[in-house]
Amino acid sequence: WPLGTSIGPDGLCVAGVSANELATRFGTPVYVLAEDEVRRRCRAYRTALPEVEVAYAGKSLTCKAVLRWVAEEGLSLDVCSAGELAVARSVGFPATRILMHGNVKTPEDLKAALAYEVDRIVVDSLDEIAQLGALARYPQRVLVRVTPGVDGHTHKAITTGVDNQKFGFPLSGGAAAEAVAAVLAQPSLRLAGLHCHIGSQVSTVAGYEEAARRMVTFMGQIRDTHGIVLRELDLGGGHAVPYLPGEPTFDLTGYAQRVRVAVSYTAATVGLPVPHLTIEPGRAVVAPAGITLYRVVTVKNGFVAVDGGMSDNMRVALYGAKYCVRLAGRQSNAPLRTVTVVGRHCEAGDVIAEDVPLPTDVHAGDLLAVPMTGAYHHSLASNYNQVCRPPIVAVRDGQSRLLVRRETEDDLLARDLG
Numbered sequence: 031w032p033l034g035t036s037i038g039p040d041g042l043c044v045a046g047v048s049a050n051e052l053a054t055r056f057g058t059p060v061y062v063l064a065e066d067e068v069r070r071r072c073r074a075y076r077t078a079l080p081e082v083e084v085a086y087a088g089k090s091l092t093c094k095a096v097l098r099w100v101a102e103e104g105l106s107l108d109v110c111s112a113g114e115l116a117v118a119r120s121v122g123f124p125a126t127r128i129l130m131h132g133n134v135k136t137p138e139d140l141k142a143a144l145a146y147e148v149d150r151i152v153v154d155s156l157d158e159i160a161q162l163g164a165l166a167r168y169p170q171r172v173l174v175r176v177t178p179g180v181d182g183h184t185h186k187a188i189t190t191g192v193d194n195q196k197f198g199f200p201l202s203g204g205a206a207a208e209a210v211a212a213v214l215a216q217p218s219l220r221l222a223g224l225h226c227h228i229g230s231q232v233s234t235v236a237g238y239e240e241a242a243r244r245m246v247t248f249m250g251q252i253r254d255t256h257g258i259v260l261r262e263l264d265l266g267g268g269h270a271v272p273y274l275p276g277e278p279t280f281d282l283t284g285y286a287q288r289v290r291v292a293v294s295y296t297a298a299t300v301g302l303p304v305p306h307l308t309i310e311p312g313r314a315v316v317a318p319a320g321i322t323l324y325r326v327v328t329v330k331n332g333f334v335a336v337d338g339g340m341s342d343n344m345r346v347a348l349y350g351a352k353y354c355v356r357l358a359g360r361q362s363n364a365p366l367r368t369v370t371v372v373g374r375h376c377e378a379g380d381v382i383a384e385d386v387p388l389p390t391d392v393h394a395g396d397l398l399a400v401p402m403t404g405a406y407h408h409s410l411a412s413n414y415n416q417v418c419r420p421p422i423v424a425v426r427d428g429q430s431r432l433l434v435r436r437e438t439e440d441d442l443l444a445r446d447l448g
């Protein structure tokens with residue numbers, strides 16, 4: 031739960047605003063976001079890693095207000111499409127603090143990045159290097175995305191540091207070296223450094239340490255081959271958050287210390303200056319600041335069915351993700367029983383949380399809260415079954431503010447030309 035969340039006789043209260051009030055005012059389902067928690071997490075990164083550039087991974091949650099907050103907290107931004115860049119541009123996010131990513135960047139993505147003069151583009155294929163080389167009119171700074179062959183030991187769908195997946199250029203077999211040569215051959219590109227991202231929801235530090243060692247060693251090889259010293263190393267994001275009580279929290283202090291040592295020791299060993307580091311956390315900045323509120327519609331066949339589902343939380347269906355659920359609109363002294371909370375969509379796999387304890391007196395009309403929903407919920411939301419996507423409401427100091435309004439049937443119909 032975000033800091034400042036309490037459970038009183040009237041139920042859950044987040045940053046001084048009660049769940050009942052939020053549900054009445056904004057309807058359900060609703061994504062609630064504790065602004066101070068987002069800001070506190072930005073600051074924790076800046077404090078733990080003052081010499082490191084922290085680029086918020088916008089794919090985890092992009093909307094104007096969140097991008098403003100992270101900009102105000104001094105973070106940079108990683109965007110992975112022209113669409114994310116459009117939101118960044120609309121709030122005047124400084125281009126000097128933006129990187130663009132993606133294994134597929136369309137010509138529109140690349141043109142948008144060049145037009146806004148984003149500081150770095152992380153190149154991900156030889157085709158992209160050629161295309162960007164042809165499009166760029168002035169030396170565009172690029173990082174080469176390298177697959178270091180390190181397993182972050184996370185879910186298969188979000189493992190990206192090993193060979194045989196679609197991201198980056200593998201170190202093994204020479205593809206990364208080939209990409210470096212390809213960038214150096216393009217007069218309109220300037221190779222600023224290297225990038226890697228070993229995966230998402232990675233809970234241990236060892237994989238990052240090993241990736242850092244391999245990347246710096248590769249920088250030494252680039253110096254030996256091409257006579258250039260690369261100054262920048264981006265170690266990606268992926269820092270895990272605990273979705274359930276008792277799950278480990280990512281050891282940010284340990285990460286800072288061990289990655290620093292791995293980078294500086296390897297740099298000294300190969301005789302390079304210590305590169306300037308960038309990291310790209312997304313989930314760890316916003317997930318714990320988010321809570322989704324649902325209204326129970328029926329309790330039937332042993333299931334508690336709510337008014338949202340896989341259209342606002344894809345993570346259960348995609349990754350078998352686990353969540354906890356809490357009665358949010360009142361207190362109950364009834365005994366607990368284990369139930370599965372399901373959604374409104376026409377699929378048996380439309381589950382919010384499997385086998386969770388809830389009071390036996392939970393009934394239609396009750397409010398339920400699901401914590402840890404700030405990252406990859408709104409950004410993965412869909413219109414499945416033509417269900418309108420929920421709003422995002424910010425809470426702070428007893429006040430609530432609508433950041434993104436609920437989608438309407440008019441929104442749905444506006445794109446359908448008949």
Ligand code: LLP
Nearest residue numbers: 087227230231267268269310311312313406
């Ligand atoms: N940098 C790059 C290049 C990435 O691909 C990602 C995430 C990040 C940074 C940020 O990772 P984070 O710190 O948020 O873990 N939909 C999945 C997660 C997909 C992550 C994709 N890339 C989920 O809900 O678990």
